[in-house]
Every structure is written in C-alpha cells, then in structure tokens.
Amino acid sequence: MPWVFDDSTPIYQQIIEQVKLRIAIGEYRAGDKLLPVRELASEAEVNPNTMQKALAELERDGLLYSQRTAGRFITENQNSIEGLKTSLAVERAKAYLSRMEMLGYDNRGALEELRKFIGG
Amino acid sequence: MSIAVCRNLTKRYGHITALKNINLEIEGGKIIGLLGPNGSGKTTLIKLMSGILTPDEGDALICDEKIGVNTKKIVSYLPERTYLNDWMRAKDIINMFSDFYRDFKADTAYEMLKKLNINADDRLKTMSKGTREKVQLVLVMSREAKLYLLDEPIGGVDPAARDYILKTILNNYSEDASVIISTHLISDIEPVLDDVIFIKEGNMVLHSTVDEIREKNNKSVDALFREVFAC
Amino acid sequence: MLGKAIKYDILAQYKSFCVVYAGIIISSIFFRILDSFSDNLGRVGKVMSSVIGSIFTILVIASIFMVFILAVTRFYKNLMRDEGYLTHTLPMPTWQLILSKLITAYIFTIATIIILGFAFGIFSGEYLWLFELIEQSSYIKSEMIAEAGPGIIPLIRIGLIYAVLAPFTFLSQVYFSFSIGNLSNKNKLGFSILTYFGVNCVNQILGFIFISIGAFNSNLITNSVYTATDDKAVLSELSSIFNGYMILFLLVPIALYILANYIFTKKLNLE
Structure with a gap:
C-alpha cells in the first residue's frame, strides 16, 4: 500500500491512520518488525520527526511496542488488532451512513439499499 | 546549543532594506522551509548565514560561532546559481571539495553521481543546466555539515530527480544537523518539513511547525501561503 | 589552506x-x-x-x-x-x-x-x-663602474627592486579597485575600472610630487639651477632621489593591499 497524504490534516495524524489500516488489512502482521524511523520516513517521504511523532502515539495506543535495542514491533495482541478492525469498520459505516443521509436516506433506507446491492 | 541564531539581522542594498531585524533560532535535527515570494529576502538571509554577505546590523551565530572560517567548515551551502568552474570535470571538483572540506565524503558523492547517471569524467561545460545543478546538489549533500542551506534546490529539476533530492535530504537526516530549504514549490516539500518560516518584504511573519499550521488553520501550508501572500 | x-x-x-x-x-x-x-x-x-x-x-x-x-x-x-x-x-x-x-x-x-x-x-x-x-658578472660590474662611476651600482640595485615590486604595485592597485567596485550594487566592474583610473592618477601625482621634492632636496638643483658637474655625481644623486620614491612605491601598495583585504573581509557584497 503506498503512502498518500493530503492537505487537510497534520501529516502525523494521516500516518497514524495509514499504519492502522496496514495493520487492519494484514500488511503489517502481528509481531512484525517495523523499519527504523529514518527508513520509514524516507519510504513515506516525510519528515523523520513527523514519523516519530506518529509512531510514538501508536505506541501509546498500544498498537506498537518497542524493545530498546531491537526496534519497534507491531503488537502481538490479537484482541487489539481485532479491536482496530472493528473500530475501522465502524468508521466506514459511519461515513457510509452520513453520505447516504446527504442523499436523503435515513439509516433504515440506507441499510435497505445496501441489502439490495449485496443481493440478499 | 542551537544550530543557528539570528539576532536583529538587517541588510540593506542602498535605499532598500532587504531584511529587517530578523530574530530566529533553529535547533538541531530540523528540516525547515524558508518560504516567501521572489525578492522577499529569503536568499539574502541564506547568503548572510553562509558568509557571502555581511550584515549591516545584528549578527548570526552558527553553533555559537560568529560567521567566519569556523562556521564555513560546518555549513554546506547550495546557491541558486552555477558556481562551479566550467572547465573542471565532476571528479576534479570532488577532489577539490575533498581537499578543502574535512567533512566531505567523496565515496558518497561518487555513489550519488552514479545513481543520477552522471559521468564523473564529464566536464561541467558539456553538461546540461539541470545536470550541473544535480552535481552541485550532490557535492553539498556529500558533506557531513551541521547546517545545510539549500536555495531553491528543486526548482529547475525534473520530478524524478526532485524525488531523489528529497529522499537524499531525508536520508541525510541527523539529529544534530539541520536543513534550511528555501523554495516556492511548497506542496512538494511540505511533508518533509518540520517547521516553516514565512518571509514577507524582509520581515519574518511566521515561524511555526507544519503540524501547528494544519491544526490551527485546517489547511496545508501551501494553502496558507497563498492566503498570506495573495497578490 | x-x-x-x-x-x-x-x-x-x-x-x-x-x-x-x-x-x-x-x-x-x-x-x-x-x-x-x-x-x-x-x-x-x-x-x-x-x-x-x-x-x-x-x-x-x-x-x-x-x-x-x-x-x-x-x-x-x-x-x-x-x-x-x-x-x-x-x-x-x-x-x-x-x-x-x-x-x-x-x-x-x-x-x-x-x-x-x-x-x-x-x-x-x-x-x-x-x-x-x-x-662575467663581476667583470660587467667593474666595467660599469669604470664607465659611469660607483653611483651606478645602487641605481641598478634600486632598479632591480622596482622590477621585483612592480607586479605587487600593479596588483595591489587592481585588488583595491576591485574591492571598492565590490561595494557597488549596480555595476561592480564599471566601478572597479573607474577606481583603478582614480588610484592610478593619484599615484602618478604623488610620484611626481615625491620625485620633485627629492630632486630639489638633492644637490642636483639648488636655487632651481642645475649645478651638476659630472655624470658620475649625477648618478649618486639620482639614487638618493629614487630611494625616497621607494617609500611611496612600497608603502602605498602595501596600504592598498591591506585595505583591499579589509574591505573584502568585512564588506563582502557578492551579487
């Protein structure tokens, strides 16, 4: 998955989102070792301090952990990862519902459209 | 110890005051964008810090030293123009830089030239303008300096080389060195910056982190720039 | 370095x-x-x-x-x-x-x-x-003294010193002119050339004054009357005049050189 940033919000926040996405889709698997900050920053073409800020916050959230000499790793806690997937799913559901609301559908109408589309 | 400090820095050209009372402090490990329209004083500020110009009032310190021989040892400056002697070959210039600068890494320079498909045996006279600019950038980035002053490093360069240049700047990153990039191409460079400084008509009108600007204004630095400097 | x-x-x-x-x-x-x-x-x-x-x-x-x-x-x-x-x-x-x-x-x-x-x-x-x-140098030397008197030797010595100093004299004027030209914001080269002519003129005038003073002070001209009696005496007097001019020939270039250094160091104004 390529790193893509837009103008709207601080880049470190966008990095956090994209790391979470990578964990959720399995690109970063549980226990995987992350590249060092500098290399990750170079890959994403962002400032190393920005990358560091994002990773530090992800650590605080428990999605990453660091071992002093070994580096940074994705959490091995399956519950955290599942929890992440769930919260991302919820975010997307919210987004879907609010856009359908713009078209005039209430929640039930939106759910109906979705069911029709999936064909069940 | 800050990497650079400017105190009441003022520079005049005849009647025109190019820089008015600039006060700023730059710490190590930062990549800073110096942004402003043509003629705003960005280049003057960079030239003052590199020692090419002398101030009319105030002074600047690099790692606590006044601008002079000692600061030139630790400052790596990329001007906007071609400053290399035409008749020299790329490798001659690498030798010259090795001769004069203790912190110059010739191996790094050769490697970078290779990656950019530039032949070290070619004479500068035979190179295109863009290639010459790349050579100059290679020389500047092959030094292990404390302060890099880059005046419009990506302006006349193709997008692929632009990416390579930004990657090089990031790869060179070190916690006790800082990079000041003066540019118009803000959106290309914004993700790479820690802080930005806006210079308008010789005055410093903003010195902030990129994150703060995005958070406070809900827009990118590029967008804010267009607002601040609207014609 | x-x-x-x-x-x-x-x-x-x-x-x-x-x-x-x-x-x-x-x-x-x-x-x-x-x-x-x-x-x-x-x-x-x-x-x-x-x-x-x-x-x-x-x-x-x-x-x-x-x-x-x-x-x-x-x-x-x-x-x-x-x-x-x-x-x-x-x-x-x-x-x-x-x-x-x-x-x-x-x-x-x-x-x-x-x-x-x-x-x-x-x-x-x-x-x-x-x-x-x-x-043959010592033979040449004795021939010269025989022909023109002992006064010729210091004269030649001074001549040689001038020859050695000539590049420095010329270049110190050039460097100084460039340093002044460097201060201009509009046309550095033009200003340098103007300054060079100015410095040159001043040097010529000073030189003329020095030599005139030297000539009048010497025994060659007393009461504005030429009193020299033989060639050999003239040569001795000439060398003392040129010794005096040497001060100008040496001090002015040194001063210009030092000034040029100062201006380029403290007042560098690269375009």
Whole structure:
C-alpha cells in the first residue's frame, strides 16, 4: 500500500491512520518488525520527526511496542488488532451512513439499499 | 546549543532594506522551509548565514560561532546559481571539495553521481543546466555539515530527480544537523518539513511547525501561503 | 589552506600559459634552424624566417601581457562573480584567498621570465648566454663602474627592486579597485575600472610630487639651477632621489593591499 497524504490534516495524524489500516488489512502482521524511523520516513517521504511523532502515539495506543535495542514491533495482541478492525469498520459505516443521509436516506433506507446491492 | 541564531539581522542594498531585524533560532535535527515570494529576502538571509554577505546590523551565530572560517567548515551551502568552474570535470571538483572540506565524503558523492547517471569524467561545460545543478546538489549533500542551506534546490529539476533530492535530504537526516530549504514549490516539500518560516518584504511573519499550521488553520501550508501572500 | 588555494589558482591558469610557452619555444627552435642555413636560404626561406621571427616576437609580448591579464581576470572571476559563491564559502580566511592570487601571479611571472630566458637563448643561437652572464658578472660590474662611476651600482640595485615590486604595485592597485567596485550594487566592474583610473592618477601625482621634492632636496638643483658637474655625481644623486620614491612605491601598495583585504573581509557584497 503506498503512502498518500493530503492537505487537510497534520501529516502525523494521516500516518497514524495509514499504519492502522496496514495493520487492519494484514500488511503489517502481528509481531512484525517495523523499519527504523529514518527508513520509514524516507519510504513515506516525510519528515523523520513527523514519523516519530506518529509512531510514538501508536505506541501509546498500544498498537506498537518497542524493545530498546531491537526496534519497534507491531503488537502481538490479537484482541487489539481485532479491536482496530472493528473500530475501522465502524468508521466506514459511519461515513457510509452520513453520505447516504446527504442523499436523503435515513439509516433504515440506507441499510435497505445496501441489502439490495449485496443481493440478499 | 542551537544550530543557528539570528539576532536583529538587517541588510540593506542602498535605499532598500532587504531584511529587517530578523530574530530566529533553529535547533538541531530540523528540516525547515524558508518560504516567501521572489525578492522577499529569503536568499539574502541564506547568503548572510553562509558568509557571502555581511550584515549591516545584528549578527548570526552558527553553533555559537560568529560567521567566519569556523562556521564555513560546518555549513554546506547550495546557491541558486552555477558556481562551479566550467572547465573542471565532476571528479576534479570532488577532489577539490575533498581537499578543502574535512567533512566531505567523496565515496558518497561518487555513489550519488552514479545513481543520477552522471559521468564523473564529464566536464561541467558539456553538461546540461539541470545536470550541473544535480552535481552541485550532490557535492553539498556529500558533506557531513551541521547546517545545510539549500536555495531553491528543486526548482529547475525534473520530478524524478526532485524525488531523489528529497529522499537524499531525508536520508541525510541527523539529529544534530539541520536543513534550511528555501523554495516556492511548497506542496512538494511540505511533508518533509518540520517547521516553516514565512518571509514577507524582509520581515519574518511566521515561524511555526507544519503540524501547528494544519491544526490551527485546517489547511496545508501551501494553502496558507497563498492566503498570506495573495497578490 | 593557502597552499591549496595556490594549487587551484595555478591549475586554473597553467594550460593557457603552457600553450603560449610551447609556441614560444617551438618558434624559437624553428627560427634557429632556419637561421643556421641563412647562407643557403632562398627568398622563400628568408621570408619564412621573418614570419617565424615575427610569430616569436608576438608570442613573447603576448606571454608578458598574459601574466597580468590572466591575474586580473582570475581575481575578478574567482572572487566577484558566480565562482565567488564557492570561493567565499571555503573554510579559509579572505586574506589567504587574496594572497594566493598574488603569489600565483608571481609564480607565473617567474616562469615566464625563465621560459623567455631559454627561448631567447635558442632564438639568438647563444644558448649558454645565461651562464656567460653569471660568469662575467663581476667583470660587467667593474666595467660599469669604470664607465659611469660607483653611483651606478645602487641605481641598478634600486632598479632591480622596482622590477621585483612592480607586479605587487600593479596588483595591489587592481585588488583595491576591485574591492571598492565590490561595494557597488549596480555595476561592480564599471566601478572597479573607474577606481583603478582614480588610484592610478593619484599615484602618478604623488610620484611626481615625491620625485620633485627629492630632486630639489638633492644637490642636483639648488636655487632651481642645475649645478651638476659630472655624470658620475649625477648618478649618486639620482639614487638618493629614487630611494625616497621607494617609500611611496612600497608603502602605498602595501596600504592598498591591506585595505583591499579589509574591505573584502568585512564588506563582502557578492551579487
């Protein structure tokens, strides 16, 4: 998955989102070792301090952990990862519902459209 | 110890005051964008810090030293123009830089030239303008300096080389060195910056982190720039 | 660092000199060869000989001009144009940058004199003229004293000192003019040239004043009447006048040189 940033919000926040996405889709698997900050920053073409800020916050959230000499790793806690997937799913559901609301559908109408589309 | 400090820095050209009372402090490990329209004083500020110009009032310190021989040892400056002697070959210039600068890494320079498909045996006279600019950038980035002053490093360069240049700047990153990039191409460079400084008509009108600007204004630095400097 | 600066100053100019030196030596050899057949030379041969002789002369004159023209252009290009962005950010003090230019000019002056010495030897057929000159020097000296009196020796000594100082005198004016030109924001080169003419004028006037004072103070002219009785006495008086002029000839260039250094160090105004 390529790193893509837009103008709207601080880049470190966008990095956090994209790391979470990578964990959720399995690109970063549980226990995987992350590249060092500098290399990750170079890959994403962002400032190393920005990358560091994002990773530090992800650590605080428990999605990453660091071992002093070994580096940074994705959490091995399956519950955290599942929890992440769930919260991302919820975010997307919210987004879907609010856009359908713009078209005039209430929640039930939106759910109906979705069911029709999936064909069940 | 800050990497650079400017105190009441003022520079005049005849009647025109190019820089008015600039006060700023730059710490190590930062990549800073110096942004402003043509003629705003960005280049003057960079030239003052590199020692090419002398101030009319105030002074600047690099790692606590006044601008002079000692600061030139630790400052790596990329001007906007071609400053290399035409008749020299790329490798001659690498030798010259090795001769004069203790912190110059010739191996790094050769490697970078290779990656950019530039032949070290070619004479500068035979190179295109863009290639010459790349050579100059290679020389500047092959030094292990404390302060890099880059005046419009990506302006006349193709997008692929632009990416390579930004990657090089990031790869060179070190916690006790800082990079000041003066540019118009803000959106290309914004993700790479820690802080930005806006210079308008010789005055410093903003010195902030990129994150703060995005958070406070809900827009990118590029967008804010267009607002601040609207014609 | 000074040594390195000199090295690169030489590298920047030596190729031009080598071309001219080669031309001088080659044309002197060709001329010598032709000239050694002068009895058997037909008209064409004689014309060729003249042509080669002329080429030789032109190159000799060119080489002398080259030393000073290249010294001036190198200084301007390296310290006041785009190259200055590199030169002035090198980690070396400005006085070394300028001194390096001065030393390099002297190096090429000496090199040119040596090459010319050899070339003239070849051209004239008197290959060993330099050695003969050195061998005969004490004889030459005594002949001169016999002809012109002992006063001739200090005069020649002073002449030699002037010759050695001449490049420095010229270049210190040039450097100073450039340093003033550097201060201008509009036309640095134009201002430099104007300053050069100004400094030159002032120097000429000062020189005239000094020599006049020297002449009047000497025993040559008392009450504005020329009282010298013989040539030998005149020569002794001349040398004391020139000794006085030496002060100007030495102090003014030194002052200009120091000022140029100061201005380039404290008031650098690179465009």
